Amino acid sequence: MDRGTERGAPPSRGAGSGTADGHAAAGRVPLAVVVVDRDGLVSHWSRGAGRLFGAGKDEAIGHSAADLLPVSGALPDEAQTPPHGGYAAYDGLGPDLESSLDGGLSYPAAGRARLTVPGVDRVDVLWWAYPLVGPGRERLLVLAADAGGLRRDLDPDETGAAVERIAPAFALHTDFPGADELARRLPEILPSMSVGESARIVAQVLELGYPVLEFSQNDRVPVTPDWGVPRRAERKARRERAARAAAEGLPSPQDGPDEGEDLEYVAVRERLEFLNEVSGKIGTSLDLSRTIVEVSRAVVPRFTDVAGTYLREQVVAGEGFPDGVPDTTTMWHRVALEHTDEPGRWDDVVPVGEAMPFPAHTPFFQCMTTGEPVLVPRISEQMGHAIASQFEKRDIRPLITGRSMLVVPLKARHVVLGFMILLRHPERVEFNDMDRVTGAELAARAGLVLDNARMYTFQESVAETLQDSMLPQIPPRMAGCDIATRYLPGTLLGRVGGDWFDSVKLPGARTALVVGDVMGHGLNSAAMMGQLRTAVQTMAALDLPPAQLLRNLDDLAQRLGDTYLATCLYAVYDPIASELHLANAGHIPPVIVRAADGRSELLDLPTGAPIGVGGVPFEAVRVRVEPGDRLLMCTDGLVEVRGEDIGVGLATLTESAAHPAASMDDACDAIIRALNPRGGRKDDVALLMVRLNGIEPDDVAEWRISLDPVEVGRARAVVREQLHDWGLAKLADGAELMVSELVTNAVRHSHSRPVELRLVREDTLLCEVDDDDHELPNLLSAGPTDERGRGLRVVSTLAREWGASRTKAGKTVWFELTLPRR
Known part of the structure; x- marks a missing residue:
């Protein structure tokens, strides 16, 4: 028999006897198992699925899963009942199953729907959906159960009296009773496939969370699949009422709360309004710093009492998109902290701007590596001590112990850019699964806004670097x-x-x-x-x-x-x-x-x-x-x-x-x-x-050197004499040697015009030698037996800067020397 697990909240009589740690004992629930491939078609349809949904295996395999499973659709008219029944989603956790079938599901979701099957009373269906990754074609695993049958099994003597609500949920990363049995029996209900493929799917299911049922004698308000958008059945009824009014010439009825609108719908609508309000407050600019502050302030105090935002180092630096999955060496920068506590209480203990890694045993590491929200209903003293151990010489236990914590990832394009740590005061109601999904949606919107700001900052940095380089x-x-x-x-x-x-x-x-x-x-x-x-x-x-x-x-x-x-x-x-x-x-x-x-x-x-x-x-x-x-x-x-x-x-x-x-x-x-x-x-x-500023005539000395090798000695002499007159005797030896090399080359290569020698005293000592030869000299590597090629090597070694350029009449070779300090 296909099996699942149950947990009580609080445990009811039908859930089995409670254990010492407060968990309900593992129960046995008939499950329908459906596997959907990457094209949205059913690839596995168990006998339980046939009994629950009223369609045989031959009618399901290879057909669109959206036409067979309880997606968020309208409850059909009695005269227009489709072959395999109609569905109306009315309760759930996360996105509706219809969007899951479209391939947009990135985390597990659960929900509830009423099912109408020809010849059978309306069936109350609970479902769990798991996204699957890997080389195979399987992309979605759906488990489903008959809630009506569960209600009868739980309290056969007082049908429905002891259990007022049954909600599908997940036990995420906990040592849950019955987990071993689920891991052992789950492969038996999966479709025929290789051991490796079966193990891959089982491992993903166990990692994403065990399917559980929450029983309660009190009304709980889970999130509906369609996130508060008016149900298609309600919209259809409104359109029909408007059409009848128009046909009879009556005013169109005003849209208002439907008679069937219940507390669930009101609560979901409030969450949707909250998310819309937050969306309007964030992303008002493309400035990364401003966007970070907007995201943090948007959730305090309405959703949480403390909001700390952490971003990866590359995001804060405005660099490219972060590469690879975060690990224990990844540095996370605390970029914002908003709270409702007294001023200064958090500032010294967890200052904004601090960078730190997170160990693998923390819920923060779990969030950043899986990319999924992590819910801690209450931070125990043991967990508070483990978290506080990361902060040297600072005891943060009084700030976090006893509080409810929700860690949500800030993702964009399936890459974790950062995460937000949300804390509620001990006296405030703790975070629940509804808040977890709301926080995930909030983080998804915030992650997109942050990524836009990050890309803009990165592009600005690239553009600025490009412009500066030019x-x-x-x-x-x-x-x-x-x-x-x-x-x-x-x-x-x-x-x-x-x-x-x-x-x-x-x-x-x-x-x-x-x-x-x-x-x-x-x-x-x-x-x-x-x-x-x-x-x-x-x-x-x-x-x-x-x-x-x-x-x-x-x-x-x-x-x-x-x-x-x-x-x-x-x-x-x-x-x-x-x-x-x-x-x-x-x-x-x-x-x-x-x-x-x-x-x-x-x-x-x-x-x-x-x-x-x-x-x-x-x-x-x-x-x-x-x-x-x-x-x-x-x-x-x-x-x-x-x-x-x-x-x-x-x-x-x-x-x-x-x-x-x-x-x-x-x-x-x-x-x-x-x-x-x-x-x-x-x-x-x-x-x-x-x-x-100009250059004074007294700071310029010029000579004309005839094309006679004997004139090289005169060039050396006039340069030495001029430098002594300017008080630059310290430069005389080096300048005289370099002038001798340049004038020698000019005399040797000039054609007819005399060589011109000029000294200019400005911030540096500039020496120029002009001749009428257009061929520029080259710096050569002279060997021990070579007779030429050492002149420019000497100039290159002794000069502060040197060069050669063509002129209209020939070329100029020049060098500069740094003036001595006075």
Whole structure:
């Protein structure tokens, strides 16, 4: 005979005699056994199932389980009774069996339904459903029993008097009487299959919970299968009443509480309203920290008195999705704690922000590894001591002992992101199975919201990292100038955009300055920006004139695609000649602030067409500057406001740039505040401010060296003498040696023009050697017998920095030395 177990709550006379520990003795209950495959079709139909549901094995195997089992459906009209009866779900734990058959069941569920079979009185059916995993086709095991027969068996003398309620439930992870017998007899009632497959299913059933019955002389309010949604029979009756009223020309009846509405339905409806209310309170933003607080506060005090939220380390850090199943080494961060106790009672013992692992024997570990809620009706002193042992030098037993605890997982895409520990005061009613299912649904919704916030935080971090990697780390000082920059992503368009700025060191102590703006936003614009920025750096290193550089950049954009458009402003600052050489490709003009009188103005440049238009010439202009002048270059996101003429923004930019500031950074911040007073900026902003300090003539020394090897000795002598005059005698030996190597190479490879030697004293000592040979030198590995290849090796070893670049007339090889501290 198919068998199950029973437990009393409290034990009734029909449940068998109670044991010493308060459990009811194991009983024997006829069970119907049904197995459903991954397609929702019945693959096993026991004889008990045939007797209970009125369908033979041949009529069930291979047919849809939803048509044969007591799913949450309408009680049929008497004239329209289907072949195998109709069902009305009216009681249950967890989701209805219909959703279980659809493959959405991830934890065991139980329920109750009334069954109408032709020629038989209405049958009261109890059912338990277990999700199955593994390589086989079995996906759902359903056990069912006749509640009416149980009621008669339990109290044959006083039918129904002693037992007012019979509810299906599970004994989860407990040493329950009869468990050994169930484990021994369960394989006998399963379909014919291999020993391994049978053992796999039995192991899953025992892990998910033994099927039990709860008997009570008091009304209990279990959760209905349809979660408080009006039963289809009730909705059908309402539609029929409305149709009759419309046919008779009467007003449509108002929907109100049905006559048959009972306390069960009211209680379930309250739970549904609670879940809907919680859903409205959480997920109001995509900020992970705010979402965590919302989830914790949503359940206190209505559902629980204490709510502690723990998340995995990767989730808190905003990293990718956590990999693998949690184990005893997994670190869990306490990210929120809400309670109704007196202020400060929990703060010192379990502070927010603490990270800790959980041992395998704890209910927390069980929740995080199984992904299912864990209910502890009351925390005993022994369990309280076991939990408290994890907290070094802090005794949390007074906070938890005697309280009812429910641990619910926060899951997304079948991965546990964290869990919530819910505690109720000892004087409050303890958590029950109804609360367990409610907590599971609450955690499912909270897990989805947290995962959305986690993904948004992760994507924001990725976007920020991508943008930061594409923007250069510009040093605050270059030769003859100070630089300050700002990049602000658009507030509504994500953190990745196509705005950029850059600076490139050029021969002759010059500096190239560039600001660009790729049209559009997002990853495509950022990718194009990276290509154009790399191209500008490459062409700037070739010392191309500004107009020629923009011409080449436009050709590159044409080759990349027709949709590539960008604006660009390119300037070369020569601190020795005190001159700016600029060219514009459809960009907003720069602002120059004169140091002499503090006056600011937009530089009048030929506008040019954006990069990517093609076939349009670019023009360059030269502008004289003085030491102390400031150059301001930015993208249009700073000055352009929808619905407002851009001239207003340019006027404000010009005015704000003229205001004095304590530092370059303060000046940048003041400009941004002036242009964005209400925080309504929607586009990216790139801002580059340069103080043009210039280089004094006394800090520059130049010589022309004829193409005679004898002149190498003169070059060494003039360098040593100049360094002594500048008070840099400590650098003389090394500088003299490196100048000798570079001048020797230049004299050897030059064609006709004399070699030019220049020393520039600024923040570093810069030495440049120019010749008319376009071939750049290479750093070679010289062997013991090689006569050449050691010169640049010496320079590379002794110099702070060195390099070589082509010029219009040939090439420049340079090195820098760090100035000694004064």
